[in-house]
Amino acid sequence: MYQEPFRADHMMERDRREQRRRLIVGGSLALIAVMLVSFAFAGWHWAFHDLPPAPQTAAELWNVRREPAVTLTDREGRVLAVRGPLYARAVALESLPEHVPQAFLAIEDQRFYRHTGVDFRGVARALWRNFRAGATVEGGSTITMQLVKNLMLSPDRELRRKIQEMRLARALERQLSKTEILELYLNRIYLGARAYGIEAAAERYFDKSATELTLAEAALLAALPKAPSRLDPTINLDAARARAAQVLAAMEEAGYITATEHAEALAEPAEPVADTSDPNATSNWGHAFDMALTEAQRLVPGDIPDLIIRTTLDPALARAANETVERVLSEQGEAAHAGEAAIVLLAPDGAIRAFAGGRDYRDSQFNRAVQARRQPGSAFKPIVFAAALEAGYDPSSAVWDEPVDLEGWTPQNFSGSYRGLVTLQEALKRSINTVAVQVADEVGIGRIVEMGHRLGIRSDLPELPAIALGAAEVNLVELTAAYSVFANDGERREPYFILSITNSRGDVLYEHRDPGAERALETETARAMSTMLQDVVMTGTGRRAALPGRASAGKTGTSQSFRDAWFIGYTADYTAGVWVGNDDDSPMENVTGGGLPAQIWRDFMVQVHEGLPARALSAPAPRTRSEREERLAAFYSDLSAAFSELLEDGASPSER
Structure with a gap:
């Protein structure tokens, strides 16, 4: 009876010990679980905390991580130069010969169509081979993993990046089809020499489309x-061919090609072409590139990773423009203290066929054809005289070349002398300042300004008397475009430089649509001006610009103190403008528009018209008259005008 309490106490103590043991075990297990969860969370965070989201569609990957690239082409779509990586249009998998994707699959991922983004068999094989070699000799990456690495992850060779690569590859395979993945890979893979994608590489190395590649290529x-x-292959062709032989062996092993095809491809290996890019692309096309980019940003606003800009340029004519500028200034520029020149060539529809923005883009990126605004001097007079013709004057109207005083302003003629009574046509031919000033005052400065804007001058034109002598600042493109109105019988065409803008996938972002011509002058007025401007070239200040065997018209211009010299003129085929001067606005040594600019214009236009049939201008050529005949014409014109005034005042012939 005395053992029962002892037994009960013993059992209670045993229960307490068991309970403590359970608590310890349970706590330990809980602690281990917490530690495992913590370690797992930490590991997960370490591996995936900065993992980018998997794309939902193929479209999201087409432009990701694209370095900005711009391809400049001529009017025919031929590449002139490229800034940034070489991209080309995307090619569909179905448009490629079968051996093109098969070559990549054979050497990079033979089990592409049998895995789900990660080829665990390939990973195990790569690990074993690397272990045996004691170095990394095989990566085990699938094409999907390579795509993820190139477009979504950093290129770091570390375990964490590899884990991310595998996870994203599996996610990508759930979102995209095998065709979409392979197509993306072929169009985005880097293939050396700045070429991204199979099409760009085919063009770079073989000067052909990827759709035309041979098996060896x-x-x-x-x-x-x-x-x-x-x-x-342009640097280490032997090594490239040795690796290509491995590709061909892998293709035969995979069953893509026969032994015969393998042997034939080895017997006739691919021959990369020499680099066909322009070695002087920066110098030749730098100004054009800048101009195209500025215009493209206006036409296609927003951040677009890569552009293919098709311009209106004729490369042969553009080179001729640059070469003419450099040659003439190299020969005569130093003696004349003329450091720079610019040229613009317009087709009848307003297309800028060629231009030279300066002597060398590498020395100065300033585009003097577009960005520079300088005083045109007498090259502005055709605008004054066009307004006069509209106001009732005609080429034979007589005006006195004599000293002029307009509220204290006394403009002088370049010659320092006066010719007395002259016709409007002779005044333009000889570039007589006093006549231009009187005509502008008679017609009204406001009308001159309105005419300038109507002909295409976009710069501000101050309503001041000195505008008659070209005191306003204009750029070469707009002044050349104004002259093209005379060449086009009064129709104005806006100058344009871009035909189309696409991205590398071929999407058309902009395409030039011809807006048609606007009537700026009546045909009769335009042709009258054109006849007068022909006389300038035939017997006036522009004689040095005359083209052998071809009708032309134009006008010289020289600003105050010989700071700017111009010649703007046209034929039945083209209108061209030339400016010569110095960037620091320093005076030249007696350089007038009839000197260096006229010579540059002539030399350039001879090249432009090479092979073109000689065509007459739509306006009749002026009748050649002696100086005596000119004076008689002016006298009779003045007499007729005076007689008309008397009649208007009510006086009869007998009363006079």
Whole structure:
């Protein structure tokens, strides 16, 4: 009876010990679980805390991580120069020969169509081979993983990046089809020599489209992803061909090609072409590039990663413009203290066929054809005289060349002398300042300004008497466009430089649509001006610009103190403008528009018209008259005008 309490106490103590043991075990297990969860969370955070989201559509990957690139082409779509990486239009998988994707699959991912983004068999094989070699000799990355690495992750060679790569690859395979993934890969993979994508590489290395690649050429391109810089076939052709031989062997092993096809491709290996890009692209096309980019930003606002800008340029004529400027200034510029020149060439529809923005883009990126605003001097007079013709004057109207005083302003003629009574046509031909000033005063400065804007001058034109002598500042493009109105029988066409803008996928972002011509002058007025301007070239201040065997018209211009010299003129085919001067606005040594500018214009236009049939202008050529005949014409014109005034005042002939 005395053992029962002892037994009960013993059992209670045992229960307490068991309870403590359970608590300790449970706590330990809980602690271990917490630690495991913490470690798992930490590991997950370490591996995936900065993981980018997987794209939902293929479209999201087309432009991701695209370095800005711009391709400049001529009017025919031929590449002139490229800034940034070389991109080309995207090519659909179905448009490629079968051996092109097969070459990449054979060497990069033979099990592409059998895995779900990660080829665990390939990973295990790569680990084993690397272990045996004691170095990394095989990566085990699938094409999907490579795509993820190139477009979504950093290129770091570390475990964490590899884990992210595998996870995103599996996610990508759930969102996109195999065709979409392979197509993206072929269009975005870097293949050396700044070329991204199969199309850009085919054009760069073989001067052809990827749709035309031979088996040997496809094998050579498929050899490049492993080490695109080291295997660049234009630098290390032997190494590239050795790797291409491995590609061909892999293709035969995979069953893509026969042994015969393999042997034939080895017997006739691919021959990369020489670099066809312009070695002087920066110098030749720098100003054009800047101008195209500025215009493209206006036409297609927003951040677009890559553009293909098709311009209106004729490269042969553009080169002729640059070469003419450099040659003439190299020969005569130093003696004349003339440091720079610019040229603009317009087609009848307003297309800018060629221009030279200066002597060398590498020395100065300033585009003097577009950005510079300078005083045109007497090259502005045709605008004054066009307003006069509209106001009732005609080419034979007589005006006195004599001293003029307009509220204290006394403009002088360049010659320092006066010719007395002259016709309007002779005044333009000889560039007589006093006549231009009197005509402008008679017609009204407001009318002159309105005429300038109507002909295409976009710069501000101050309503001051000195505008009659070209005291306003204009740029070369707009003044050349104004002259083209005379060449086009009074129709104005807005100058334009861009035909189309597309991205590398071929999407058209902008396309020039011809807005048609606007009537700026009546045909009769335009032709009268054109006849007068022909006389300037035939017997006036522009004689040095005359083209052998071809009708032309134009006008010289010289600003105060010889700071600017111009010649603007046209034929039945083109209108061209030339400016010569110095960027610091310093005076030249007696350079007038009839000197260096006229010579540059003539030399350039001879090249422009090479091979073109000689065509007459639509306006009749002026009748050649002696100086005595000119004076008689002025006298009789003045007499007729006086007689008309008497009649208007009511006086009869007998009363006079």
